[in-house]
Amino acid sequence: MTLDDAALATQLVRAAGALAARMLAEGLETQHKTSVSDVVSAADFAAEKLIVDRLADERPGDGLVGEEGARRSGDRTWYIDPVDGTYNFLSGIPVWCSALGLVDGEGPVLGAVYHPSMDELWLGGRDLPTTCNGQPVPQLDPRPLAELSLASYLHPARMGRDELRQPWLSALSGAATMRSLGSGSVELASVAAGRLGAFLQAGPSPWDWFPGVALVRAAGGVAEVIEHRGQSWHVAGNPQAVEDIRSALLSGCCDRPPGPRQ
Incomplete structure (x- = not known):
C-alpha cells in the first residue's frame, strides 16, 4: 500500500528525530563545517540517510535536497533537514527538530516538523490545515x-x-x-x-x-x-x-x- 505524502512525511520526521535523539544519548562527537557555531554530527548524516533511503523506495520520481549533501532531481523536491538546530542538539539545549518540506512548481506543498523533546509533530500544507499531534491549530488572525x-x-x-x-x-x-x-x-x-x-x-x-x-x-x-x-x-x-x-x-x-x- 502506497502512503500519501502527509503520512509518509509524518513517519519520516518522527523516525529521523527518534534516531538522532537515540544517537545523542549514546554519545556523539562534534564536527565543524564553516565556523565554530556551524556544527554537524554522525546523527545528522544518519538521519538524512534514513530519509533519503525511504524516499528512494517510496518516491523514486521525486527530487530531494538534504542539508548534509543528498541531491536528486525530480518534478517535485523534498527538502530535508535531518537535525535542524544542531548547535542546540549537541549543546544539550532541547530546541531542535527533524524537518521535511515538499515543493512543486507552484511552491510549498507540505511541511512536517518533529520536535522530539516536546514530542510534537507538526503537519500542514496546501490542502491540509496545520495540526500539532493531529489537533488543528487556530487560524492566525491579523495582529500588528x-x-x-x-x-x-x-x-x-x-x-x-x-x-x-x-x-x-x-x-x-x-x-x-x-x-x-x-x-x-x-x-x-x-x-x-x-x-x-x-x-x-x-x-x-x-x-x-x-x-x-x-x-x-x-x-x-x-x-x-x-x-x-x-x-x-x-x-x-x-x-x-x-x-x-x-x-x-x-x-x-x-x-x-x-x-x-x-
Whole structure:
C-alpha cells in the first residue's frame, strides 16, 4: 500500500528525530563545517540517510535536497533537514527538530516538523490545515507586529554589514519582543501555532524555510521573500505583521522608538 505524502512525511520526521535523539544519548562527537557555531554530527548524516533511503523506495520520481549533501532531481523536491538546530542538539539545549518540506512548481506543498523533546509533530500544507499531534491549530488572525514577538537571527559575523544590520534592527524595533530559538523550523512551527508572532531571517537555506512555510500558510498566515539592498529577507506570520515587517525593512525606520524588551 502506497502512503500519501502527509503520512509518509509524518513517519519520516518522527523516525529521523527518534534516531538522532537515540544517537545523542549514546554519545556523539562534534564536527565543524564553516565556523565554530556551524556544527554537524554522525546523527545528522544518519538521519538524512534514513530519509533519503525511504524516499528512494517510496518516491523514486521525486527530487530531494538534504542539508548534509543528498541531491536528486525530480518534478517535485523534498527538502530535508535531518537535525535542524544542531548547535542546540549537541549543546544539550532541547530546541531542535527533524524537518521535511515538499515543493512543486507552484511552491510549498507540505511541511512536517518533529520536535522530539516536546514530542510534537507538526503537519500542514496546501490542502491540509496545520495540526500539532493531529489537533488543528487556530487560524492566525491579523495582529500588528507591535503586539507580537519576532523570531529572528543574524550571525554575529554579519552584524557589521549595514545593508543587513540597519533593516534588521528597524524590523526588530517594531516588535513587542524578540526571540531566537536556534532552529528555524521550530520557530516557524511556533509562528503557525501562534506561540511566536512572526519570523524574519536574511537568506535562510531552503531546508530551513520550506517545511515551516507550509505550516504557516496552512494556518492562515503568509510567507514572503522581500528583496531589499541586495538581500533576500524571508518573512512569515499573520498578514498584518508581515506587512509591518515589510514596511520597516524597506523604510529603514520604525513607527515607534525602541522600548524595553522582555
